[in-house]
Amino acid sequence: MKHSSFFWFVLPSALLMLTFIAFPIVSVVTQSLYQEHEQVIIEVENCGPFGCTVSESVDQEATAALREAQPLGQWAGLEIYKDRNHLAFAEVGEAWTSSVSMRDFAGTLMNLPFYDAIAFTLTYTAIVTPLTIIFGFLIAIGVNAVARAMRGPTIFLSLLPMIVTPIVGALVLFWMVDARGVLGAGLQWLADDPNLSVKASTPLMWIMLMVYGIWSSAPFAFIVYYAGLQTVNTDTLEAAMIDGATRWQRIRYVVIPHLVPLTTFIALIQLMDNFRVFEPIVSFSAQAHARSLSFAIFNDLGGETRLLSSAAATSVLTIIGVAILLSPVLVRTWRDFGKAR
């Protein structure tokens, strides 16, 4: 394709992405390199319906001059990235020298918010992504085996977890797994433990978040695989059968290789989405037990005083994390592009 026609074809998409994603990313990166200027603090008396109290306040006049001089705030360089709420270089270094054992060091590390969040995020991604793919694949195989007339309703029901509005879907589930909800009671009965409560225990909460993650994204993998299965060459399958291949061998040597390209796509999207896990943590009120990188951003932006630079720094770290995670898949795509030339 000629350069000029390529340019005109991608122009609308490119403009949209430049304006609403690329430009904000630049400003986010800039934001993460600045911190707010010094605030001049004074003591004042505040009065209201409940009487007067002496409290601190910001001296607006003194601060306004500083603001005028540096509208972006003070240059911080990588200070925000290095501070205790992010990569915490100083704290990690100190823990390294003062820890008596690896276990001790790991404990200190997990007490730092960023490492705590990254530990959960990575565990979640590492467990949910493959299981989603496997589940989606099995469901697709199952649906494919159903009589044709029944496929419509089956596909519809299988897609439900993906299409129900996540926020309230999770709210209903959250209530259902309550110790006195229907699922919670069922679990207690299964485990034969009347005091079992998913919401009270960190490991169970992690498991629940992951089960929810798989439940809600398996339909995506399913529908992609199901479509892929429709194009498996039946001649090849029949030939394999005549050669005496068992059912398992047919799946292993004919069906699975056919689905590999689809798996790449699903893995790409799922890795990225799982790395940004956020909604279930809010919906399940799980923040005492599990925090992710996206949750840390939400927390920075949701307080009464918003920590813009901190949120920006965490966002940049998230993008870097996604880039590292996706690099194997991307290298593959790069090679494919080379072939196409």
Next chain:
Amino acid sequence: MSKATRLSPTTKIVAYGFLGLWLIMAAFPFIWTLWGSFKVEGDFFSKANWANSLFGTLTITETGGSFTGDGYYGAWVQEEFWRAALNTFIVCVCVVTISLTCGTLGGYALSRSTYRYAFWFLLFALMFRAMPPLTLVSGYLLPFFEWNLWGHLSTTIIVLVAINQPFTLWMLHAFFKNIPKDLDESAMVDGCTRFQAFRHVIIPVMWPGVITTGLFSFLLAYNDFAVTTMLLSKENQTMVPKLVSFLGTTQTKGNVMFAVAAVVSITAPLFVMIIFFQKQIVSGLTAGAVKG
């Protein structure tokens, strides 16, 4: 069904058993919600005994019958949920149309270009998708207020289209790769320009992939919360933020049953849609919409 895909009885039982289990897992929470939406809050969210939501003990004491439509009445009539439904409809139609228009053009070009910069374009699009939407949206607020863009449906539509563009591009790019190059190239040999070739040769054969991609765009716009809640003013609110506003705040109690009724109401049109488009989704994907 061909002979090769016929199953032995044992495999059949295992496959059906697994599938049955999955279908229960997938549908149970929703059926439970549907049933519970006709109860009062004290029953559906009963802390005393979950069986209350089956039998509606409090529903009977409070309303006299074992089913009540109060949640639906409250949401649709009292809180005027239909306005939100109308807004959602506008947003979804526009998002899908614009998304697909830009996406097909871009996706087509990306699939036909053999230069490295096309790869880099795709790569950057993917990296853009990695940006947590929360950060993006909070960055929009100041300029949008400044330029008087905040609160309008049109702003939200454009933002949703932009945020969804990377996914659309990747999907459509993969799809167009499966349409043989010879088709449009022979048209160009016959003297068509690139755009004419696209219009007369590619457009007629691209629909399955476009419909599939469109459904994903639709779902994104339909279920979006992060963008719509921050960028729409109250009177332009779409269904999801409206529904969340029924849930109440720390200091005041909300109308949770309105929210539950709203969830059922939101999901119902999707039923119809999936049933209607189910064949196209599958055939679109089959045509190669998602070959990595």
Next chain:
Amino acid sequence: MKIWKNAMLGTAVAALTATGAYACEADGRVSIIGNEFPAIQTVAAAAGACEGVDFSANLTADHQTLNVAGMTGNPAEYTTAIVANSSIVALINEDVIRPLDDLVAQYGQDIPQQQLITVDGKVMAVAFMANAQHLVYRADVLEQLGLDVPTSYEEVLAAAEAIRAAGVMEYPVGGSYAAGWNLAQEFTNMYIGTGGEFFTPGTAEVSINNAQGVEALEMMKALTAYMNPDYLTHDSNATSAEWEAGNVALMNMWGSRTGVLMDDEGSAPEVYENTAVSGPLTVGDSGTPATTLWWDGWTVAKNVSDADAAATFQAMAAGVSSDILNDETMSQAVWLMNGFEAAPVNEGVLASVAAGSRPYPMRPFQGLLHTALGDNIADFLQGNESAEQTLADVEAAYTAAATEKGFLQ
């Protein structure tokens, strides 16, 4: 000209205008941003009924994220923000609201002094309602066991033990201990109750890693032993649900939520008929109640023309005048204007005020500490680390955040 941008207000206004005429006339733009609970709906509706104003209102739970951005531009999108004592500081910090002294002098002579919020002698907001957390108890349960209504957390623990020992309830204590904002709020209450000071006076340096901090945490942990094991996920919604299910006999709850607990919806008669409120609880012997007082009030944007500011002031003053009080609105809140008649449900908040409780601190950096507390206290309650370690973590998290915001160097 009246522009009804918010349809929801329509009905509320119809109800209001039927009860009495407003003596309000102004010329200019009035645009409100605020939370969406019924009392604020009432105020917004009454302000919108003002003759001659170009009115719009955006009442949403996300108001805190929107108000600063919406008032920063010039002219500002919103001419007034309805805020609480915790959230006004963000507006003062960003310098987007104006002092109201001249407007009060010109149009606000009737506003009682107690409603004016002053910072450093300048009127910054006009408060219209109050809220506080206080004890809610089940009268029948306490009576059955011959217990007095507790006035301190120590008595709550003793009563809880008695209730559990008698086999009446397994988890008799409730509280919004959901990790995050709620949990931080409970710590703030408790720490104030121990007589602790959050900061070194005159600076932004945090100082909670002390005996009072440990005492507050220990008391919270002692209480959680009598709470449903899921307490870290129980926000005020879930805690109220526990109450309505009859599982809880004693809890510290928002005054604004007690009305719902006492009505006949959502619970059995023995629960709602026996739900009673009393004043705030104390902890230790400091004498300060372990609760915080809250007000909601309105402000006027800085970046709007003087004419719009005057119109906004007049409309909002009408919106919070005694005229809005009628049978329907009286029970929506503990109103601060003259003419408010307290119902039994309001006694808890009034008792909290009378007991000399402290208002939630109006410090520019209190919110940062609140966030840090919400993130870290759960670790201690779950038994993962010592109280000192938790408090040290809170201080470290706060210090990093306050440095970023320029409060600390």
